[in-house]
Amino acid sequence: MVETSKKMVDEETINDKIAEGESIEEELRALFPRREGVVSLSDFMEHEGVKLLLTRSNEVLGFLGYTEHGFRHASIVAYRAWYILKKLLYDDRMCELAAISGYLHDIGNVINRHFHEMHSVFLADTTMRDLGMPINERIEVMIAIGNHDEITGEPVTPIGAAVIIADKSDVHRSRVRTPQNIYEDIHDRVNYAAIDSELEVSEKRDEITLKIEIDTEISKVMEYFEIFTERMKLCRRAAHRLGINFRININDIEIL
Numbered sequence: 001m002v003e004t005s006k007k008m009v010d011e012e013t014i015n016d017k018i019a020e021g022e023s024i025e026e027e028l029r030a031l032f033p034r035r036e037g038v039v040s041l042s043d044f045m046e047h048e049g050v051k052l053l054l055t056r057s058n059e060v061l062g063f064l065g066y067t068e069h070g071f072r073h074a075s076i077v078a079y080r081a082w083y084i085l086k087k088l089l090y091d092d093r094m095c096e097l098a099a100i101s102g103y104l105h106d107i108g109n110v111i112n113r114h115f116h117e118m119h120s121v122f123l124a125d126t127t128m129r130d131l132g133m134p135i136n137e138r139i140e141v142m143i144a145i146g147n148h149d150e151i152t153g154e155p156v157t158p159i160g161a162a163v164i165i166a167d168k169s170d171v172h173r174s175r176v177r178t179p180q181n182i183y184e185d186i187h188d189r190v191n192y193a194a195i196d197s198e199l200e201v202s203e204k205r206d207e208i209t210l211k212i213e214i215d216t217e218i219s220k221v222m223e224y225f226e227i228f229t230e231r232m233k234l235c236r237r238a239a240h241r242l243g244i245n246f247r248i249n250i251n252d253i254e255i256l
């Protein structure tokens, strides 16, 4: 259980829902309710522009053959970015800014997949201005979003580091749009083979482990690294930015 100022969050329930491919939006709304004086994650989740941006960018990426990048992915990255900083005892607002960054990090795909992280920055800033967020908070979110991609990004801030790990850890069967394609498309195959994935910060707060359960009848573990090595290297740098080590455990075997 993670204790927050307002309520206890049942990590197990959320992880079970993620494993089952169920929505965790309800839990996110409960974690970050609308309240006086701050712009909360719920304000973004209820924002009509954000809803449309997520819907349309997910459709655009679907057309291009990418895995799911809609409300499901946004919610999981928001939750996990929050979870990482919360476990490492960052203050509540910083943790919520990580959640907001995670929720908005991929909306730029609506403009183009290439440089989508930069497009996400400006679309997010338009929304943040719209909701009246102060410039210092907007900057933190923009740095994190603009640095989340493995080709152009680096974990330059703690929030950015948390978003990177949260984003790259989201490999799961429920992201695959057309399971019939898994024999032709390695990304679909590896995602489809990933029955469960979970992030865990150790009790001592000295390491974060990405635990993945892969159905090796569908994809060999080697295929995971064939496509995700650069992402895992970025996760390691992100963990170091947070002062901890990054570990990978696949099918109960320590890989890293």
Ligand SMILES: [Fe+2]
Residues within 6 Å of the ligand: 105, 106, 116, 117, 148, 149
């Ligand atoms: Fe992205």
Ligand SMILES: [Fe+2]
Residues within 6 Å of the ligand: 073, 077, 105, 106, 167
């Ligand atoms: Fe993403």
